[in-house]
Amino acid sequence: MTAAITPFRVAIPQEALDDLRHRLSRNRWPEAQTVADWSQGVPLGTLRDLCAYWAAGYDWQRCEAALNALPQFTTLIDDLSIHFIHVRSSRPDALPLILTHGWPGSVLEFMKVIGPLTDPAAYGAPDAQAFHVVIPSLPGYGFSDKPRTTGWGVEKIADAWIQLMRRLGYARFVAQGGDWGAAVTTAIAMAAPPECIGVHLNMPLVFPVESDFADLTPAEAKTVERMKYYQDHDSAYAKLQGTRPQTLGYGLSDSPVGQAAWIYEKFQAWTDNRGAAEDALTRDEMLDVISLYWLTNSGASSARLYWESANAFQARQLDLPVGVSIFAEEIFRPSRRWAERIYTRLVHWNELDAGGHFAAFEQPTLFVQELRACFKLMAD
Template identity: 50%
Template sequence: MSSKPIVATRREVLVATAAMGALSLVPGALRAAGANDSIRPFSVDIPQREITQLRQRIAATRWPDRETVPDSSQGVQLVTIQKLARYWGTDYDWRKCEAKLNGYPQFITEIDGLDIHFIHVRSKHRNALPLIVTHGWPGSIIEQLKIIDPLTNPTAYGASASDAFDVVIPSMPGYGFSGKPTTTGWGPERMGRAWAELMKRLGYSRYVAQGGDWGAFVVDQMGLQAPTGLLGIHTNMPATVPEEIDKAAQAGGPPPSILSTDEGRAYDQLVATFKQVAYARMMASRPQTLCSIADSPVGLAAWLLDHNDAGGQPAAAIASALDRTTSVNGELTRDEILDNISLYWFTNTGVSASRLYWEYRGGFFNAKGVSIPVAVTVFPGEQYQAPRSWTERAYPKLIYYNKVDRGGHFAAWEQPLLFSGELRAGFRPLRQEI
């Protein structure tokens, strides 16, 4: 697979950004002149002393006793996290990830009082469809890097120029290089409004939106808000579960009615999922108590890894990933996993990212009432496989529904080419509207 990024020179970034708003140069940084809605270029440059301090902290870790069971039922196993830590503290090279990030045009703009960091790559093809993609937890924009080139440069991947996208990938508030909210209120609803403002600020009058994990919550909210210009959404974690089914699954009891084969399978998956979300309940109730993940890199790594989705990424696959330097069949490598964890560490966003669970008060998989056009891809390793019957009820303007044969919860990260193909197919019916 070719994943060569579109590289913008400093001059190209300045020219592109100057078209969006006036700039004044300040030593050591680029600052926007005038209004708060200006857009300024951004690049990643973690000081070497912080990398050195990370390695020192890893080496000074005080380890717990070994688990009392022979499996991971008590959490990330000691031998697994110790092996990861040894590699992270000695051989892992953050600068490779930094260079990869800096291979894409990055920007920051203030929206609703908060700095929002985002990647913005325009396609070379005419009439490209503008697309904003939202990551989730315990992820970041690193999840989506592999889909940028296939989406913006489809002809290099055997697709048509007519399927090209302009791609915008923001870091959610409290995540990565975006600002950390200092007051309450930054949940998926507010993010949806912020993303609409971002696309407007970038000059897009018509666009589509995609999300998985928390990104799926954001695009559902955008679908409910239906801002001017939003043509439709794509989700790989659809919210389709009928109310009575959702309540029964959370209680762990038998389903309330006779279900089809697909519905019964989905119900069993939901019951299993709700039994494995202790991490989510902790963040939803006491995120500030997790202060230790801001102090211990190993503690942060263990917390981010213990995310047991049906596809096994990353928690169940981490042991084998520790020896994997090349991705096979969509499995993540140890460097890819550590790129994401390191981003959390260097930005000190372990706790600020967790607060998103506290902010949200709605259901996780229940139907939300979205009435704009929706495309859905069901991946086999997702927390539950949404049946077509539930999906059609939840999204009355369903324009695309497809079950694929591989990929899990981190679909863009695990299966970027398949994922990109799904976005091309899912949004194709809306292209005549741009």
């Protein structure tokens, strides 16, 4: 029974949507910020505009229909029901691929790449590598169960993903991820199951060591500056989620405006934009993600992963083949020489001129091209 794979459809009750609109109509707003930028958080007028559209113009059923147009399933792994999208390619030479999202991400950020990855001919690339695509929701995120006990850190999730790929019958696969997905994918590579032939990361866990600071290149010096900015000005969310996720969760579970602000700020800060998140993603795309967190009440359970795996974002030596794509506005952009120190079989490295932290969501065409180029070197 535990190995059963059960078809799944999203079905958010109308009462939940009505409750969302009711809460949005009764929100108590704070006073406006005392600065003219985002340095104190999401500006009041900007968030009021987003939430007014969420209440009166946004259509969750459109997102739900898009999800339900894809094959979705659940399966029980270590007493937790894991939700996943699974789209098989018609190509006999297709390579199984597991894609892992991060926070504040979800399976939704990969929706635009499923078609090109599974059916390259339909997207103008008949000779490109094709993939069977598996996209699970992290435990505590979206439609996967929320862990009821401690222990669901990145290593256990990686083991669960390996079990999932075996359960689907894949004797050979590759893995990809950014953000928490990079940590989970790194953990898969560290476990080195015989089925996994290599991994791709769009946020490699690579950092300078003491000796690097004596001869930083200009690009590396900029990366160090970005790392310091992140620590000083952009990491409060991680500190809070990593230390007091339950306390935070009360506000995120009770206030859709609070949940929206918590995620919308990161879309603005981490996408490749000209000053507004809407330069990189549409309001509907961002509200799809925000709504998914709200409607599944995932504010606390998603934050808890930071508590479970506070030390996950550390450099780890990987001996499997590794590919890396550094998008232009990633939170930080490590150098190839730092990566070569710990990735003993670095087969693909590319630094792109566009895209940010949510690579597949923001730049699906570039993302697909990177995966094709990387995994072709591993599959041949």
